[in-house]
Amino acid sequence: MKRYEGLFILNTAGKEEGIKELIDKISSELSAAGAKVETVQKMDKRQFSRVADKRVSSGFYVNFIFEIETSGMANLRSRFALNEDVFRVSFTEAGAQKDFSAAPAAA
Incomplete structure (x- = not known):
């Protein structure tokens, strides 16, 4: 199994409430596909600097x-x-999780 990072931009046009439900829905779809979710990082709603679709000018980012x-x-x-x-999604390979607790401090 490989670790991946998925950056999701959620289409929240007309539905400001329900972000948690959308995140839970994506998490359950990942699990249904056989993925084991390690971390969910909720970012913020951001305006797009370049609007591709006039109906969607902002999105809620979740990693x-x-x-x-x-x-x-x-x-x-x-x-x-x-x-x-889901307005946009980008999948990238995530490196192995690093353990910084065992690293010696630099003098």
Whole structure:
């Protein structure tokens, strides 16, 4: 299994409440695809500097770190491409988690 980072921009046009429900829905879809979600980082709602679609001028950013088999990534990409609640999604490989507690302090 590989670690991936998924940056989701949620389409919140007309539905300011319900961000938590959208995040839970994405998390459950990741789990249904066989992913093990490690971290969910809720960012903030931001205005887009370049508006691609006039109906959507801002979005709520959420970062997921999860583990999944490499073969399951194509399924995830197609699944979220069809999801109306997700405006954009970007998946990147996340490196191994670093343990800074064992590192000696620099003198």
